[in-house]
Amino acid sequence: MSEQWLEQIKWNADGLVPAIAQDHQTGRVLMVAWMNAEALSLTVQENRAIYFSRSRQKLWRKGEESGHVQQLHDIRLDCDDDVILLSVEQLGGIACHTGRENCFYKTLKEGEWVAVEPVLKDPKTIYEK
Amino acid sequence: MSEQWLEQIKWNADGLVPAIAQDHQTGRVLMVAWMNAEALSLTVQENRAIYFSRSRQKLWRKGEESGHVQQLHDIRLDCDDDVILLSVEQLGGIACHTGRENCFYKTLKEGEWVAVEPVLKDPKTIYEK
Numbered sequence: 001m002s003e004q005w006l007e008q009i010k011w012n013a014d015g016l017v018p019a020i021a022q023d024h025q026t027g028r029v030l031m032v033a034w035m036n037a038e039a040l041s042l043t044v045q046e047n048r049a050i051y052f053s054r055s056r057q058k059l060w061r062k063g064e065e066s067g068h069v070q071q072l073h074d075i076r077l078d079c080d081d082d083v084i085l086l087s088v089e090q091l092g093g094i095a096c097h098t099g100r101e102n103c104f105y106k107t108l109k110e111g112e113w114v115a116v117e118p119v120l121k122d123p124k125t126i127y128e129k
Numbered sequence: 130m131s132e133q134w135l136e137q138i139k140w141n142a143d144g145l146v147p148a149i150a151q152d153h154q155t156g157r158v159l160m161v162a163w164m165n166a167e168a169l170s171l172t173v174q175e176n177r178a179i180y181f182s183r184s185r186q187k188l189w190r191k192g193e194e195s196g197h198v199q200q201l202h203d204i205r206l207d208c209d210d211d212v213i214l215l216s217v218e219q220l221g222g223i224a225c226h227t228g229r230e231n232c233f234y235k236t237l238k239e240g241e242w243v244a245v246e247p248v249l250k251d252p253k254t255i256y257e258k
Contacts, residue, residue: 005240018147018212020158027156029149032212044237076233077242079225083147083161085233096208104205104214108173111134113206 006037010082014054019084021049021062021095023102024073030095031103033060035084047072049086066126068092099123135166139211143183148213150178150191150224152231153202159224160232162189164213176201178215195255197221228252 011017016034023030033051035043039059042050049070053060063069074087096103098119105117140146145163152159162180164172168188171179178199182189192198203216225232227248234246 005237005242008242018161020149020161022156022158027151029151029158029214032147032149032207075237077235077237078161078232079227079229079234080232083232085158098208100208103207103209103212105208106206108134108204108206113134113137 003041006041008081009037009040009077009084010080011037012082016052016054017082017084019049019051019086021070021086021088021090024087024089028102029104030070030088030090030101033062040084043072043086044075049088063091066092066094066097068094068126070095094120094126097123097126099126132170135170137210138166138169138206138213139209140166141211145181145183146211146213148178148180148215150199150215150217150219153216153218157231158233159199159217159219159230162191169213172201172215173204178217192220195221195223195226197223197255199224223249223255226252226255228255 015036018032019035020032021030034054036052039050039052049062051060069091070088072088076085099121100117100119105115106113107116144165147161148164149161150159163183165181168179168181178191180189198220199217201217205214228250229246229248234244235242236245
């Protein structure tokens, strides 16, 4: 496979771009993570979201521990070629490590960030056996 | 006003965080830009999206030239405190400088990025008088 589509992307100084995962049905923004070229290439090959963990400095196959895999429906690139938008099916209905549907659960109310989305599952039961 | 809500945010080494603008009605992801603390503070104060332009290194009041202002409906922060999600009303129905509704108009088809969203307005008529 030609890698021209990968070369078109304007990776940052660390070789990464932000990737937004959006629920393909509800349109909800689930999370944002980062991808390097390998992660993006594998995402397309395996038809599931694979990120690059900046904290662990390695590939992160979303759902590898939790089972909360993100199956790929569509992949978009923005006008500046430096942000990826994934349309996904979120298996298990939980994208966030806090056990919530999505990571954007805090809203600004009267000068404070307030959690307004419910925890659907105790994170301990997601990541521990 | 207390600035504690601003201090909670984990700005990157350049003092920025990515901000996603999402249409408050359709859920469409319109664009991603960057904010510094001043941009975010002004966004809340003025109830419209104000970004920080990395290329111009100054505040960018979205719509200041085009009239395509993004009126703020809700503002969210993610679990890692390093990504902002704006729910907005996109005046003029065009977020992208290419004259399209949104910036994510390229999809990956058979190993190539292909534009699949229509140009609604000639960019020349948006930015020139």
